[in-house]
Amino acid sequence: MEQGRREGADAGPTVGQLGETRLIGRFAPLLRPGPAEPASPYELLGPGDDCAVVAAPDGRFVISTDTQVQGQDFELHWPSGAESTGFDTGHKCATQNLADAAAMGAVPSSLVVSLALPPATPVRWVEDFARGLRAGVLACGATSCGIVGGDLSASREISVTATVTGDLQGRRPVRRNGAEPGDLVVLAGTVGRAAAGLDLLLSTDYVPGRDAVLDELAGCQLRPVSPVGLGPALARAGATAMIDVSDGLLRDLTRMAEASGIDVALDPQALAELAKPLAAAGRLLVRDPLYWVLNGGEDHGLLSTVPSHVQLPEGVRPLGSVLASPPGQEGAQAGPLGGSDREPAPDRIRIGTTPVHELPARVRGRGWDHFESQEGF
Numbered sequence: 001m002e003q004g005r006r007e008g009a010d011a012g013p014t015v016g017q018l019g020e021t022r023l024i025g026r027f028a029p030l031l032r033p034g035p036a037e038p039a040s041p042y043e044l045l046g047p048g049d050d051c052a053v054v055a056a057p058d059g060r061f062v063i064s065t066d067t068q069v070q071g072q073d074f075e076l077h078w079p080s081g082a083e084s085t086g087f088d089t090g091h092k093c094a095t096q097n098l099a100d101a102a103a104m105g106a107v108p109s110s111l112v113v114s115l116a117l118p119p120a121t122p123v124r125w126v127e128d129f130a131r132g133l134r135a136g137v138l139a140c141g142a143t144s145c146g147i148v149g150g151d152l153s154a155s156r157e158i159s160v161t162a163t164v165t166g167d168l169q170g171r172r173p174v175r176r177n178g179a180e181p182g183d184l185v186v187l188a189g190t191v192g193r194a195a196a197g198l199d200l201l202l203s204t205d206y207v208p209g210r211d212a213v214l215d216e217l218a219g220c221q222l223r224p225v226s227p228v229g230l231g232p233a234l235a236r237a238g239a240t241a242m243i244d245v246s247d248g249l250l251r252d253l254t255r256m257a258e259a260s261g262i263d264v265a266l267d268p269q270a271l272a273e274l275a276k277p278l279a280a281a282g283r284l285l286v287r288d289p290l291y292w293v294l295n296g297g298e299d300h301g302l303l304s305t306v307p308s309h310v311q312l313p314e315g316v317r318p319l320g321s322v323l324a325s326p327p328g329q330e331g332a333q334a335g336p337l338g339g340s341d342r343e344p345a346p347d348r349i350r351i352g353t354t355p356v357h358e359l360p361a362r363v364r365g366r367g368w369d370h371f372e373s374q375e376g377f
């Protein structure tokens, strides 16, 4: 599949030269399903009017939104020499939004997408964005999700925001706060690869196109794929809690542990398995791959807890177990927004018998926070 053009001197017309109306005319048709693809059963009215109309057969829908900003969430030109194409940015936009719907146990039903673009942006970049968005929806297996509308504006740097809705199909939403002592902690998808890819892209020691293993990791940062179908599958199997890993395994698991008032023991062997595919990147960048597994975000794997007797859907791997918290900490510590006004305590999680704060410095990190100064990610 075409994954977007690298922009050169012959990048063609810019969005400033084309104007908004003609740009929509070029962009919007690319969001539609191809002749061989099924139309979304949820889409009652697609783009073209003031709003789209989307079916909500359940009487409720889940909704969430996610933004990427150039320089903050992606670079057009990375220090390694790689580029984020429009295709990449569109693909990632689809994945990061669909994963949030899936993490509630919902089937994504619609996406709307808003782009703010510098007038010098090549029209091709925007067309590639639309193709990437569509390809991301398909790569995540969200075939019943329509891309039903959006908005365009101008800005100094590229900013893209999508909003996703999802259908709970009559089930209760799988929240972060339902994990019970005795449950298994499981993962659908991967962790650590997008973060290893990010550090490669940020390094001048990585030369794109020379090593297929490293290129694949960079691809996981540029075009992550979330196993979106496994969200509803886990919900049907009886998942007690779920979250998509966007900010790092320990950080997102701590959110779940705090909301549920439980502790977690992660299995060192399962973590070592997740670190294996990162070994080559670890050698090049002189990093312990476990660092990326524990702290890296953006793979948008689905981290869930399930009762221990449950038959795990294919593609879901055990990662550890839920333990009762010591007396005094059994209560949920999350506030009304699902956050907490103090820094999450890492003590709720241990690896084998080692509490996270006692891990060696080379694998300790903080996960991602948009407003903190960053070292790597």
Ligand SMILES: Nc1ncnc2c1ncn2[C@@H]1O[C@H](COP(=O)(O)OP(=O)(O)OP(=O)(O)O)[C@@H](O)[C@H]1O
Binding pocket: 064, 066, 096, 100, 244, 246, 247, 337, 338, 339
């Ligand atoms: N600007 C905002 N206004 C209202 N609620 C917000 C805002 N920003 C975040 N929130 C809420 O805070 C909660 C945590 O947000 P956060 O972005 O950390 O997790 P998330 O929604 O799972 O996103 P992601 O998976 O992309 O990291 C969410 O319920 C979100 O709706």
Ligand SMILES: Cc1ncc(C[n+]2csc(CCOP(=O)(O)O)c2C)c(N)n1
Binding pocket: 066, 067, 071, 072, 073, 074, 075, 096, 198, 246, 247, 296, 297, 298, 368, 376, 377
């Ligand atoms: C240029 C550049 N610098 C840093 C990063 C790392 N990064 C950005 S957002 C995020 C977490 C998910 O965000 P959200 O919670 O908003 O979905 C991470 C780990 C990147 N991708 N590109």
Ligand SMILES: [Mg+2]
Binding pocket: 099, 100, 103, 243, 244, 246
């Ligand atoms: Mg999320």
